[in-house]
Amino acid sequence: MILIIIYNYNFKLSLLSVLLKVTLVGLFNPSGIPMSFGGSFCSFFVMFLLFKSLNSNKFMIFVSGAGGFFHSLGQIIFGFIYYGLIDIKQTVLTGKVDINVLIYSPVMLVMGIITGIIMGFTARYINIYLNKQHIIINKYIGDE
Numbered sequence: 001m002i003l004i005i006i007y008n009y010n011f012k013l014s015l016l017s018v019l020l021k022v023t024l025v026g027l028f029n030p031s032g033i034p035m036s037f038g039g040s041f042c043s044f045f046v047m048f049l050l051f052k053s054l055n056s057n058k059f060m061i062f063v064s065g066a067g068g069f070f071h072s073l074g075q076i077i078f079g080f081i082y083y084g085l086i087d088i089k090q091t092v093l094t095g096k097v098d099i100n101v102l103i104y105s106p107v108m109l110v111m112g113i114i115t116g117i118i119m120g121f122t123a124r125y126i127n128i129y130l131n132k133q134h135i136i137i138n139k140y141i142g143d144e
Helices: 002-008 010-027 031-054 057-083 090-094 099-134
Strands: none
Touching: 002 010, 002 031, 002 057, 010 031, 031 057, 031 090, 057 099
């Protein structure tokens, strides 16, 4: 999980992990690369910034929930851009947007938060276990 890597290693390793995750998703579903890219990188940068500003395991669940929200938001934005779900010129001129996208987006955002919180609890317990067992090695490899 990317959150555990963010909490235990540096920015470069965390970013590399996100890139590898997007690449693996692309191998199994090439059409999903834009959505995976948008969600993963949006989520990663928000979680990394929150981790750096809060810098405590107490906030891991909050950081993960925010990451889930921004993962969904990134997917929605990249879906709009990549798949052309809205024609920006037509939207500006007429003010009309596809109603199905508007209905689904809030559901997706709420589900992103819920999933993020669940993943945050899971990541927190895994992180505690890995640190107690001294399984996390080479903490903060390289330059920050």
